[in-house]
Amino acid sequence: MYSLCANGGWILGHLIDGTQAEYVRTPFADTSLYKVPQGMDEEALVMLSDILPTGFECGVLNGKVRPGSTVAIVGAGPIGLAALLTAQFYCPAEIIMIDLDENRLATAKQFGATATINSSDGQAAAAILKLTGGRGADTAIEAVGIPATFELCEEIVAAGGVIANVGVHGTQVALHLERLWDRNISITTRLVDTVSTPMLLKTVQSGKIDPKRLVTHRFKLEAIMEAYETFANAAESKALKVIIEAS
Amino acid sequence: MYSLCANGGWILGHLIDGTQAEYVRTPFADTSLYKVPQGMDEEALVMLSDILPTGFECGVLNGKVRPGSTVAIVGAGPIGLAALLTAQFYCPAEIIMIDLDENRLATAKQFGATATINSSDGQAAAAILKLTGGRGADTAIEAVGIPATFELCEEIVAAGGVIANVGVHGTQVALHLERLWDRNISITTRLVDTVSTPMLLKTVQSGKIDPKRLVTHRFKLEAIMEAYETFANAAESKALKVIIEAS
Amino acid sequence: MYSLCANGGWILGHLIDGTQAEYVRTPFADTSLYKVPQGMDEEALVMLSDILPTGFECGVLNGKVRPGSTVAIVGAGPIGLAALLTAQFYCPAEIIMIDLDENRLATAKQFGATATINSSDGQAAAAILKLTGGRGADTAIEAVGIPATFELCEEIVAAGGVIANVGVHGTQVALHLERLWDRNISITTRLVDTVSTPMLLKTVQSGKIDPKRLVTHRFKLEAIMEAYETFANAAESKALKVIIEAS
Amino acid sequence: MYSLCANGGWILGHLIDGTQAEYVRTPFADTSLYKVPQGMDEEALVMLSDILPTGFECGVLNGKVRPGSTVAIVGAGPIGLAALLTAQFYCPAEIIMIDLDENRLATAKQFGATATINSSDGQAAAAILKLTGGRGADTAIEAVGIPATFELCEEIVAAGGVIANVGVHGTQVALHLERLWDRNISITTRLVDTVSTPMLLKTVQSGKIDPKRLVTHRFKLEAIMEAYETFANAAESKALKVIIEAS
Numbered sequence: 001m002y003s004l005c006a007n008g009g010w011i012l013g014h015l016i017d018g019t020q021a022e023y024v025r026t027p028f029a030d031t032s033l034y035k036v037p038q039g040m041d042e043e044a045l046v047m048l049s050d051i052l053p054t055g056f057e058c059g060v061l062n063g064k065v066r067p068g069s070t071v072a073i074v075g076a077g078p079i080g081l082a083a084l085l086t087a088q089f090y091c092p093a094e095i096i097m098i099d100l101d102e103n104r105l106a107t108a109k110q111f112g113a114t115a116t117i118n119s120s121d122g123q124a125a126a127a128i129l130k131l132t133g134g135r136g137a138d139t140a141i142e143a144v145g146i147p148a149t150f151e152l153c154e155e156i157v158a159a160g161g162v163i164a165n166v167g168v169h170g171t172q173v174a175l176h177l178e179r180l181w182d183r184n185i186s187i188t189t190r191l192v193d194t195v196s197t198p199m200l201l202k203t204v205q206s207g208k209i210d211p212k213r214l215v216t217h218r219f220k221l222e223a224i225m226e227a228y229e230t231f232a233n234a235a236e237s238k239a240l241k242v243i244i245e246a247s
Numbered sequence: 248m249y250s251l252c253a254n255g256g257w258i259l260g261h262l263i264d265g266t267q268a269e270y271v272r273t274p275f276a277d278t279s280l281y282k283v284p285q286g287m288d289e290e291a292l293v294m295l296s297d298i299l300p301t302g303f304e305c306g307v308l309n310g311k312v313r314p315g316s317t318v319a320i321v322g323a324g325p326i327g328l329a330a331l332l333t334a335q336f337y338c339p340a341e342i343i344m345i346d347l348d349e350n351r352l353a354t355a356k357q358f359g360a361t362a363t364i365n366s367s368d369g370q371a372a373a374a375i376l377k378l379t380g381g382r383g384a385d386t387a388i389e390a391v392g393i394p395a396t397f398e399l400c401e402e403i404v405a406a407g408g409v410i411a412n413v414g415v416h417g418t419q420v421a422l423h424l425e426r427l428w429d430r431n432i433s434i435t436t437r438l439v440d441t442v443s444t445p446m447l448l449k450t451v452q453s454g455k456i457d458p459k460r461l462v463t464h465r466f467k468l469e470a471i472m473e474a475y476e477t478f479a480n481a482a483e484s485k486a487l488k489v490i491i492e493a494s
Numbered sequence: 495m496y497s498l499c500a501n502g503g504w505i506l507g508h509l510i511d512g513t514q515a516e517y518v519r520t521p522f523a524d525t526s527l528y529k530v531p532q533g534m535d536e537e538a539l540v541m542l543s544d545i546l547p548t549g550f551e552c553g554v555l556n557g558k559v560r561p562g563s564t565v566a567i568v569g570a571g572p573i574g575l576a577a578l579l580t581a582q583f584y585c586p587a588e589i590i591m592i593d594l595d596e597n598r599l600a601t602a603k604q605f606g607a608t609a610t611i612n613s614s615d616g617q618a619a620a621a622i623l624k625l626t627g628g629r630g631a632d633t634a635i636e637a638v639g640i641p642a643t644f645e646l647c648e649e650i651v652a653a654g655g656v657i658a659n660v661g662v663h664g665t666q667v668a669l670h671l672e673r674l675w676d677r678n679i680s681i682t683t684r685l686v687d688t689v690s691t692p693m694l695l696k697t698v699q700s701g702k703i704d705p706k707r708l709v710t711h712r713f714k715l716e717a718i719m720e721a722y723e724t725f726a727n728a729a730e731s732k733a734l735k736v737i738i739e740a741s
Numbered sequence: 742m743y744s745l746c747a748n749g750g751w752i753l754g755h756l757i758d759g760t761q762a763e764y765v766r767t768p769f770a771d772t773s774l775y776k777v778p779q780g781m782d783e784e785a786l787v788m789l790s791d792i793l794p795t796g797f798e799c800g801v802l803n804g805k806v807r808p809g810s811t812v813a814i815v816g817a818g819p820i821g822l823a824a825l826l827t828a829q830f831y832c833p834a835e836i837i838m839i840d841l842d843e844n845r846l847a848t849a850k851q852f853g854a855t856a857t858i859n860s861s862d863g864q865a866a867a868a869i870l871k872l873t874g875g876r877g878a879d880t881a882i883e884a885v886g887i888p889a890t891f892e893l894c895e896e897i898v899a900a901g902g903v904i905a906n907v908g909v910h911g912t913q914v915a916l917h918l919e920r921l922w923d924r925n926i927s928i929t930t931r932l933v934d935t936v937s938t939p940m941l942l943k944t945v946q947s948g949k950i951d952p953k954r955l956v957t958h959r960f961k962l963e964a965i966m967e968a969y970e971t972f973a974n975a976a977e978s979k980a981l982k983v984i985i986e987a988s
Binding site: 497639684 | 908910932
């Protein structure tokens with residue numbers, strides 16, 4: 001568990017200054033840096049630094065996505081889309097994407113979702129159960145971080161399934177054990193460990209996934225405040241990931 | 248998942264009459280009955296029918312008990328004790344038993360607990376963290392079925408650990424994702440599948456475990472109402488499991 | 495392990511008459527038959543009865559194919575091609591197909607192989623090591639059944655990799671433990687269990703795989719001897735799988 | 742796979758001078774040294790440096806020893822005994838020890854073997870099959886390193902079982918795939934990775950295992966040549982592990 005290492009863990013941008021600079025000192029570099037394979041696209045690599053392993057490790061690996069299984073992803077923001085892209089490594093039969101924003105759902109369709117559900121009418125659970133013949137989703141990925149979306153996952157997880165939490169939560173949620181105690185389910189949490197970085201590098205290098213599709217905007221370092229604004233107004237700007245170029 | 252089989256599952260004593268009779272018809276018998284190995288003690292086998300696989304599958308297997316790990320079991324009733332007995336298959340370094348009843352804690356000690364904690368003072372979490380050098384338990388087994396005991400498990404689970412729910416819950420519990428979202432933990436639920444019955448048979452047959460220790464009282468079938476009373480007043484009678492003899 | 499069940503296992507066409515008939519009695523039918531999902535192509539289902547689970551279970555599952563990994567399949571006959579099709583469920587970076595027959599290698603390319611090697615010059619091992627930067631294959635699938643092809647797998651398996659045997663062998667092979675004892679490898683064997691049938695059904699139903707591509711010839715039941723001849727002369731007829739239609 | 746790390750791996754005593762000295766420089770020390778827990782016996786720790794993780798990782802973990810399973814260990818030398826000690830972490834029903842030397846078999850009995858077989862009459866396979874009702878061993882651990890003992894493992898492994906190779910082999914062995922191709926078995930090899938050191942430390946610290954029992958002789962550093970002789974004449978000296986004291 002690199003992320004929870006007693007002496008290491010999440011340091012850059014958390015315990016010390018981060019990487020929005022031309023040069024950066026990386027603690028424990030010999031166990032946490034990877035050599036860039038020749039000819040690799042640098043923007044793809046930026047996606048590999050955090051968002052792709054987060055969606056993959058916390059959502060897809062924890063969620064035990066399998067060939068032929070049914071996946072529901074609640075939240076079609078960048079993290080949810082990273083889970084959507086990497087879930088396809090395992091050929092699930094269905095990937096259902098749930099969000100309030102039609103733009104994001106349209107993007108999800110382009111990224112490989114087999115169905116999308118706008119949850120603004122409060123009927124998402126019923127819609128997912130209908131789509132799955134009443135069984136629910138084998139994997140329910142929570143990629144928002146509020147009680148309503150987590151509790152939606154509780155309603156739609158199939159017997160024997162997994163709720164893989166990816167969202168950062170600021171408050172408690174209601175866990176309905178009175179319904180779930182006998183359903184053979186798991187709930188998982190995880191701070192990204194980046195243990196999957198070597199595997200992800202190989203999938204990008206061999207063209208199995210194109211993480212650059214997550215990049216919607218690019219800014220020079222001197223325009224960084226504009227970049228932050230664009231990201232903050234994602235609903236309007238339709239920003240997914242924003243690249244800052246060093247010079 | 249035998250227990251959640253769409254056509255089978257939990258039938259005897261649930262959907263049809265149970266087994267408190269001299270003869271019983273068992274649906275799907277060819278996939279759910281086991282031949283009694285010669286010379287095996289019948290009382291040990293009664294313990295194998297439900298309580299031992301429940302503690303083992305829902306608590307120990309789901310809880311990923313491992314050599315050298317730390318296990319906390321909340322609830323020292325028969326199910327908690329069944330988890331305690333079967334956890335020892337995997338040589339954990341510590342098994343901490345938590346209950347309100349000193350008698351049960353004394354029994355737990357005899358059954359192999361390395362430490363016991365009486366939680367009546369509301370300080371159980373602090374005591375467990377102290378015992379584990381602040382790390383908490385790798386496996387926290389909930390064997391009661393109320394919000395307070397489940398939430399205790401949330402407080403004591405170590406980073407990377409598992410909360411294995413065994414208790415039957417009648418109401419929701421508060422899941423503190425604001426503390427747990429980044430702790431790499433799992434929460435599991437399960438209705439006993441009895442998939443471990445062949446393995447448990449072998450451990451009993453080879454003397455690795457003595458489930459008969461759970462039997463505290465024996466009654467004839469005609470005294471069954473007395474048996475129920477004894478079990479209902481377990482605090483006084485110190486009953487763990489009660490055997491009904493057919494004749 | 496259904497395939498090695500003491501009372502069941504491989505019965506049809508082995509211990510009793512097989513299925514080349516209009517009607518057939520299936521022993522243990524309630525635990526070994528699957529309901530055909532509505533609208534499914536029957537020829538695809540024939541491929542699901544044996545060849546696809548064989549390639550998948552013995553080759554791909556045993557071989558632990560993973561996203562980004564390197565797979566080498568020795569033998570591009572129908573079983574090797576079934577392994578090739580189902581290996582793609584896990585997005586390996588490279589799938590290298592090895593055979594003596596250029597036609598089969600061309601088919602393998604169409605079925606998704608990223609590289610093909612004609613081993614008739616005796617240089618296959620060197621070619622595979624070159625393709626993999628000297629590392630070898632994470633998964634080496636043996637789909638022929640003779641000593642030379644198994645020993646090729648021993649030469650090309652990467653440290654930490656798996657040799658998944660699928661071939662039916664009639665004689666012993668030389669296992670070079672003097673080179674392999676410290677390489678952290680596994681060698682696996684398996685008689686297909688068909689435990690993956692429900693999963694494979696879902697992948698076919700959702701269009702993730704098209705097993706019908708394995709069907710090259712079709713015959714009426716009355717022309718069955720011709721069908722056998724065609725299959726026996728596969729090098730000339732380019733037969734992969736042959737369908738017999740009941741009427 | 743620490744042991745096969747491209748830049749690290751087995752260095753001390755292999756690529757550079759070893760540790761028979763008062764001081765030693767350890768390459769990659771920050772990822773390969775462990776803090777000695779207070780109060781731990783130093784002789785027990787010497788057993789943890791190599792022999793215990795070797796028996797445990799290559800034999801017990803690779804061999805998937807499980808509660809109630811049957812284990813056969815071929816070779817009752819120090820490594821085989823280390824496997825015997827650590828196999829008991831998982832409560833197998835039977836541990837059968839096979840060797841040519843009655844002294845070693847007697848030691849194995851004291852260390853927890855449930856049965857011992859002297860293989861000098863060439864009937865070991867028949868004896869093991871008899872002991873296991875014809876099923877064979879779920880785990881067969883090869884702890885010698887010659888063809889005869891590996892091939893014995895091939896004869897006694899049960900359907901679905903594992904042959905876990907621990908021995909260092911200098912020559913090829915005959916792998917009888919004509920008998921094993923359809924038996925759902927695995928064969929594993931491994932150079933000890935010491936990934937289990939933290940777990941083993943905890944089991945020793947909590948008294949679950951007493952590796953000091955492997956120490957039969959002690960010598961001062963100046964008598965090291967005598968120590969080597971004693972170890973070389975193990976049959977006579979009954980030496981298992983020999984401790985060299987620095988001063």
